[in-house]
Amino acid sequence: xxxxxxxxxxxxxxxxxxxxxxxxxxxxxxxxxxxxxxxxxxxxxxxxxxxxxxxxxxxxxxxxxxxxxxxxxxxxxxxxxxxxxxxxxxxxxxxxxxxxxxxxxxxxxxxxxxxxxxxxxxxxxxxxxxxxxxxxxxxxxxxxxxxxxxxxxxxxxxxxxxxxxxxxxxxxxxxxxxxxxxxxxxxxxxxxxxxxxxxxxxxxxxxxxxxxxxxxxxxxxxxxxxxxxxxx
Numbered sequence: 001x002x003x004x005x006x007x008x009x010x011x012x013x014x015x016x017x018x019x020x021x022x023x024x025x026x027x028x029x030x031x032x033x034x035x036x037x038x039x040x041x042x043x044x045x046x047x048x049x050x051x052x053x054x055x056x057x058x059x060x061x062x063x064x065x066x067x068x069x070x071x072x073x074x075x076x077x078x079x080x081x082x083x084x085x086x087x088x089x090x091x092x093x094x095x096x097x098x099x100x101x102x103x104x105x106x107x108x109x110x111x112x113x114x115x116x117x118x119x120x121x122x123x124x125x126x127x128x129x130x131x132x133x134x135x136x137x138x139x140x141x142x143x144x145x146x147x148x149x150x151x152x153x154x155x156x157x158x159x160x161x162x163x164x165x166x167x168x169x170x171x172x173x174x175x176x177x178x179x180x181x182x183x184x185x186x187x188x189x190x191x192x193x194x195x196x197x198x199x200x201x202x203x204x205x206x207x208x209x210x211x212x213x214x215x216x217x218x219x220x221x222x223x224x225x226x227x228x229x230x231x232x
């Protein structure tokens with residue numbers, strides 16, 4: 001039996017609330033708001049206001065279910081591409097019996113794959129808005145960072161937890177001034193780090209989230225993980 005997401009109604013708009021990139025035990029994960037009926041919030045100002053009111057790191061609107069056209073908003077801006085909204089939306093559509101093969105954010109066509117309880121999407125590093133990846137000497141140094149660290153612009157702080165196995169400890173800090181001090185799990189930053197290191201990664205981010213990545217010969221990078229419903 002498919003697991004149904006928690007559903008909220010905000011200003012007469014139905015919103016499914018998921019947790020994306022959960023740990024193997026189903027814990028942690030980054031909260032995501034999904035508006036399956038994008039036509040219910042047709043104007044950009046209304047979408048921006050709804051995303052800000054929800055306060056999740058991202059909210060995704062499905063505009064054309066047949067084509068997979070989507071629109072992604074943070075509490076303060078619109079994004080051309082982001083991993084956790086696309087993984088979450090793909091999982092939700094599959095749970096409703098409509099597994100997508102392709103999703104289409106503004107950046108381009110994103111291939112979707114399913115492997116057991118893992119949902120994968122493929123993107124390109126060129127689609128990701130600029131952000132800094134900063135290596136630290138140890139996971140303990142990453143854990144000790146304040147949220148957010150001083151500075152400007154998006155920061156992805158990371159350290160090898162087990163370099164031979166490709167296991168990374170990471171934390172993400174948008175530093176946009178929009179109330180999201182730390183991003184629990186972010187597929188776009190994981191994609192950039194994978195491009196930078198040139199190898200598959202097993203990323204342990206935030207309070208207990210897990211992101212898996214795989215580079216492909218065509219230049220795309222797959223980002224995958226588990227999705228669960230948000231507890232009421």
